Amino acid sequence: MKPRTRRAVAIVGGLAALGVAVALVLNAFQSNLVFFFTPTQVAKKEVPIDRNFRVGGLVEGGTVVRQKDALSVTFKITDGAQSVPVTYTGILPDLFKEGKGVVAEGRVGTDGTFRASQVLAKHDENYMPPEAAEALKQAGHPMAKENFAGQGSGGNKR
Amino acid sequence: MNWFYFSSPTTFYGLAGRLAPWFFILAAALAVWGLYLGLLVAPTDAQQGEVYRVIFIHVPTAWMSMFLYFIMACYCGLTLVFNTRLSAMMARAIAPTGAMMTFIALWTGAFWGRPTWGTYWVWDARLTSELVLLFLYFGYMALANAFEDPRRGDRAAALLALIGVVNLPIIYFSVQWWNTLHQGSSVSFKGTSMHVTMLTGMLVMSASAWMYAIGASLVRVRSVILERERRAQWVRNLPEAA
Numbered sequence: 001m002k003p004r005t006r007r008a009v010a011i012v013g014g015l016a017a018l019g020v021a022v023a024l025v026l027n028a029f030q031s032n033l034v035f036f037f038t039p040t041q042v043a044k045k046e047v048p049i050d051r052n053f054r055v056g057g058l059v060e061g062g063t064v065v066r067q068k069d070a071l072s073v074t075f076k077i078t079d080g081a082q083s084v085p086v087t088y089t090g091i092l093p094d095l096f097k098e099g100k101g102v103v104a105e106g107r108v109g110t111d112g113t114f115r116a117s118q119v120l121a122k123h124d125e126n127y128m129p130p131e132a133a134e135a136l137k138q139a140g141h142p143m144a145k146e147n148f149a150g151q152g153s154g155g156n157k158r
Numbered sequence: 159m160n161w162f163y164f165s166s167p168t169t170f171y172g173l174a175g176r177l178a179p180w181f182f183i184l185a186a187a188l189a190v191w192g193l194y195l196g197l198l199v200a201p202t203d204a205q206q207g208e209v210y211r212v213i214f215i216h217v218p219t220a221w222m223s224m225f226l227y228f229i230m231a232c233y234c235g236l237t238l239v240f241n242t243r244l245s246a247m248m249a250r251a252i253a254p255t256g257a258m259m260t261f262i263a264l265w266t267g268a269f270w271g272r273p274t275w276g277t278y279w280v281w282d283a284r285l286t287s288e289l290v291l292l293f294l295y296f297g298y299m300a301l302a303n304a305f306e307d308p309r310r311g312d313r314a315a316a317l318l319a320l321i322g323v324v325n326l327p328i329i330y331f332s333v334q335w336w337n338t339l340h341q342g343s344s345v346s347f348k349g350t351s352m353h354v355t356m357l358t359g360m361l362v363m364s365a366s367a368w369m370y371a372i373g374a375s376l377v378r379v380r381s382v383i384l385e386r387e388r389r390a391q392w393v394r395n396l397p398e399a400a
Binding site for chain 2: 004007008011014015018019022026030033034035036037038056091092093094095096100103118119120121122123124125126127128129130131132133134
């Protein structure tokens with residue numbers, strides 16, 4: 001082999017080995033790399049008990065109740081199968097809405113309620129003008145349901 | 159025809175000087191068109207309102223940050239395999255532009271995240287891996303300049319750049335592989351979930367960023383060539399060296 005061919009083989013081989021090593025490491029740390037847990041995982045108690053973690057899902061329709069002091073709010077996060085009741089005191093992001101994506105950080109209290117210290121809105125990958133969104137809604141298109149498509153549930157359908 | 163005519167720093171110096179202005183003109187023209195589409199023509203987003211318009215900067219720079227790293231790594235591979243001089247200089251010339259694109263992507267993302275998500279920064283897989291990309295660019299530049307002999311710097315930094323390539327698929331697929339706060343891709347090889355005017359504006363801005371990156375790299379590679387070859391006779395004979 002010419003020296004340059006040898007170097008090329010060494011680089012390609014080295015990169016392939018590195019790629020496999022990184023893939024194995026990432027696979028091993030899979031559970032540490034997720035940003036949030038789903039309500040189903042919370043229901044199955046697959047979540048850390050004595051430290052803070054995040055729950056992600058959709059804000060269940062009709063469950064948002066604002067308290068009298070206007071800063072406390074309770075709602076439920078759902079992934080379609082299970083839902084987690086959440087209490088939170090603080091300012092909610094602009095995109096916080098029923099049926100939209102949300103990620104809450106906190107821990108589960110003794111009563112099973114998730115006490116959030118931070119609530120983040122999760123935006124989806126759809127960008128469209130209001131008229132188009134309205135038209136989709138009237139056609140009964142489940143836009144909000146797709147907020148989490150492509151994330152954990154196996155690929156965007158469109 | 160000699161395919162390798164422009165692979166010599168001497169000849170490429172002149173070619174780069176002649177080409178660079180055209181790429182800058184193209185970049186400016188496309189930026190005007192893209193910003194016109196993005197800021198004036200494209201409709202308001204149904205959920206985010208006007209703040210979504212940051213995508214016309216954010217997405218093109220984020221794409222370029224990854225693409226430039228890939229190109230830089232290709233030049234680094236050529237450097238290591240064929241020991242060519244110009245490829246190492248090109249890699250050095252691309253790195254600062256790539257770092258700038260990465261920084262702009264992170265920075266605009268943070269200012270979009272504050273009103274949209276409710277936070278400037280989270281340590282999710284997409285944001286963290288993009289930050290690692292910025293550090294890879296910094297590390298490449300630091301290592302390339304850490305040696306007395308620039309050719310040794312070229313080779314050491316080339317190795318670092320090649321190792322860093324594993325980060326690219328991690329950035330790109332992070333939103334599919336793991337739960338992240340960052341949303342999934344709106345534009346992929348399978349299609350798009352964006353309104354057509356928004357998409358056009360974003361693609362035009364991407365073309366502009368691309369042209370700018372080429373122009374900036376060509377200008378920078380000229381400085382690198384001059385610095386490396388400053389003792390060569392052809393540099394001394396240049397009108398600008400007199």
